[in-house]
Amino acid sequence: MTSRQILDSILGLPENERAEIASALIDSLDTDRWTDGDLVAEAKRRERAVEEGSARYLDESEFHVGIRRG
Structure with a gap:
């Protein structure tokens, strides 16, 4: 059985x-x-990444989609 x-x-x-x-x-x-x-x-590293534009916050639905993708 796979994970x-x-x-x-x-x-x-x-x-x-x-x-x-x-x-x-x-x-x-x-x-x-x-x-x-x-x-x-x-x-703090993640907060800086958002502030610098190299990352962004996810809303709840985006978060759940990412979790399901693995």
Whole structure:
């Protein structure tokens, strides 16, 4: 089964079950990879990119389309 097939199956589940899976996936991530300072630096970098015109903010529907594309 591909990751896309798994995702499609998960998206068909009730919201509470999807939330449980999402929580388990987040808990499985390497949380030591990002420090608070790293997250702030990344947020500032992205803000600069928007201000400089090399990136733009997405509205909610654009965000969801991008997520679905992978």
